Amino acid sequence: MVARVGSPSDVVVLGDLGSTYTKLVAVDGCGDLLGQSLAPTSRHELDSGFAAALEQLADDVPGVSARRVILSSSAAGGLRLAIVGLEPSLTVRFGRMAAATAGGRIVGAFGLSEFETVDGGAWDDLAPDVVVLTGGTDGGEAGALPRAAAALRALGGRCPVVVAGNQDAYATTQRVLDGTRPVRYVANVMPRIGVLTLDEVRAAIRDAFIEHVMGHGRFASASSLVGNVAMPTPDAVLSAAEQLASLGHSEPMFGNPVVVDVGGATTDIHSVLPRARTLASGAGFGAGPRRTVEADLGMRESAEGVGAAAVDEGWIRDLDEPVAAALSRRTVDRGFVPGTPTERAIDSWLAGTATGLGLSRHAGVLQVQAGVGGIRVVPTGRDLRRASVVVATGGVFRHVDDAESVVSEALEGATEKGALVPTPSTPVLVDRSYVLWAAGLLGTSRPDAARLLLKQQLVAPSRGVA
């Protein structure tokens, strides 16, 4: 196969809006990184922030133009999702897993009978931006979706809905929901027992976000840039993980990547497992891409959350007073820059602990159950032990000393806790040029260039490479 690669003169600008900095990356059609820029931006000054960043970039890179820009939005981290399914152990669970990959936060997940008893006040408190309705395998239970739709209609509101259940029930569901709100009908998240399909749900949530949520309500913005947003930034990072996995054919090291994205407010873990492996064969849904967001783990806003979780989840016995004070300082001052070796060490510890905790929560454990039939071992959740590489991204990993060791030590800690995380000897790559999200964004239109960008930028300077 001949790789389709664009021309080098073909300059594309990729941007991330909606966080404290507007970030821009310029690449050519071959995936070569041409330049990067950064401009502080408040939510109400998206346009000026973008203009400043673009100007900087244009100074370094000839050919940069505002007309060839693809954007992602970090604001989507605040996207609130609710899931309604039929059986908690099946479609509710599968709906959650699918929605979790889409770049938002799951604020509620209900089995049908529970959902039918939710009152309006509680629903208003959840305030979901998008609701996912599922229930029934294809050809199976057809009454669940219309009932869920009727209950949703009774609760009122106009938030967009993604319907991803038994497709036989779509016509009746449509009659219930028609005219009440925007609705997208996509493939069933669980077409058969134990089979998870998430691509369509994920895309539909992304589209609903861009069309109906961005620019409205909490996400209101006067900026016309919003129209150029192709996807939420976390979704772009997961797409980059998938691009990496597709490199696995030629470079086995990338085949089953795990991406750790430690930000100021959240820690996101993305993993792509092979579609047909056997450890989770009993479960059937262990394969494919997956993302989890830990809203209490981060370097700044959520620094205290890392300290609390480390104690709660048994990583440390308790928090020393000076460390607790250092974490509080970060929680209050989001722009905090560590100036002393001690403060840098605390950032290292935060990054490693957030990584370890995030991975432990993302991965499953082998659970031993005793019953009538004897001892049974159930691999619950995802088994990442055969991950081929761990990629660390997020500002902190560009700044801490020996980021690779920080990650490896986190893997060791999580392994000792019994989590099915990548083994401590898994190679670690650090996204030092911070282009992972950009590669994911680029991949939507130019997958070959995106893969080249990833390959070129993810060189491991200290591990696995002589």
Add this chain to the structure above:
Amino acid sequence: MTADGLVPRDLPATEDLVRRGADLAAEVETGWATYARNRGVRNERQYKEQTIETGEITYYINLGLKSWPETRSALGRVLDEAHRLDLRVDRVSLTADRRMGLAPHARAAAIEETGIMFWTQEDWDGAARDLDIMPILNDHAVGSPAGVENALAAITAGFGYIGNLSQVNYGYPDGTSDVDQMIATVVAMGAIAAKRADGVVLDSYTDDGFCASFHDASTSLAWCLLHRYIADELIGCAYAPSYGSTFADPVLKQAFGLALDTINTSRVPPSLTHGDTNSLRPEYSLDRNAAIVTTDIYFTIANQLAHPTGSAVHPTPVTEPHRIPTVEDIVQSLELGREAERRARDTYHLIDWDPVYELRDRIVTGGRQTYQRMMDALSVMGVDTGDALQLLIATRRLGAEQIERLFTAGEADATYPRGFQPVAATDTLKRARDNRERVLGSIAAIDPAPDVAGISVVAASGDIHEYGLYVLVAVLEELGCTVHNLGTSVDNDRIVAAAAETAADAVALSTYNGMALSLSADLLRRLDARGIHPQVFVGGRLTEDLEGEKSADVRPLMTELGAVPCDTVEAMVAALDSMRTASGPIPSQRPSADADRAGAATPR
């Protein structure tokens, strides 16, 4: 969160158990068997090492009558006849009564089974010294609750190869807990390790244990890697795995033997290569069985000539499926062996071993992967992988099927019963697949064909038994049913949730645990509570202990509850078909608990 239940807390320290075994061994002298004495060697291991140099083929037989005197008399006749006909026989596995696995004081009162009983040390000594044949102890010794007593008695008498580590998964009717049984095993291994310098070897006939139920020879190799690690590296035994009775395919059989040789880092000669037993059938003529035996042993001998390891060979008596072989049957098997050996010596150089090497390499690579995964996972589950006792208990509790499903090196493939395509399919798996073909054939022959297409069925096994489910799912899918296969060890809650999501017309549950009635009642109750009423079919062993009757046939009671008991897959298909015939295109649903029971469908 993870380790609870797999290994109990407060186990005794393995090193103390091994030391206890060594202390006990220090109190006994290693005996000198007549066979070894006559050949000018101290022990059988030494003689085996010589045969690797000389290219001799040694022969093995199984024999075990009720007592040593009876067995001695029969063995004497075998040796006389062999001598008269110029046949070679070197060693005998004295197949023991299961009572030998019980503590000595409990044996007399236990139920008699077939096989030999050693009642006194004189019996043990006689077995090693009365005749010019090397005895080996393969059954109910190491691995059983009586492992320590039996190992010490055998060492004292002069037995060289003492087994059978593979029998650690056996259960004994004296209520010994698995923990106590494994403690006895570790102490016995400690005693055998202490006599390593005297040539005492820990034997492990792998086809007696989990390996017989593995679907992949690479899982079997992983199992041997685990036992080698436990026995040799952790405890210090000379460990010798052997195999053969469940192997029908000659390429696989020889490749597995070479794979075992590859991992034999301590160069301990294996005990034997057992003849193919599972291929012999009572319905076959003796001539047909003879053809199977001769081909099998021809390749085994050729392999020994090309790649000598010191393993003895075993021509299976052709009458084995019919009766416990007589002296004449055994002598005749030795004749088949001798004739095969003559031809093998002339022709073994003609064999192209490359396909065998290629398969061996795959088995070794896959086996190492599986072994590594198993050790990693055990460690994740909180098992101390440097502790022999913990490893033995944990792996026994996991069971063969789970070990294979969890740690296989094979690729996922739903058309196989365990959901993966083996690196090297065992004959056990091939038989499961053959059985599926046979049932499919018998269903296809039914005229008029059963009309069950479009019926939606949730199928599950409530325990670890998988073959019934495997065949059922294949047949129902072939007939056009929509089958939702939940797999093995499924609890009733999962069945109910799946039936609700799929709006299933029927649930098919397989159970072999002797709890068929309770399980069916619980399932029906949960379905009713959920407000769904699929027809419930239950197959497997439909028994349960009732008041006044052990293992009672509970099929009539199940029918009364509203479940449909099915003796065979064919019977379930017929019942499904009659449901549909009775009620038009959509099969009748089971009435709910409060509806009139008289309407419940009953099997024909």
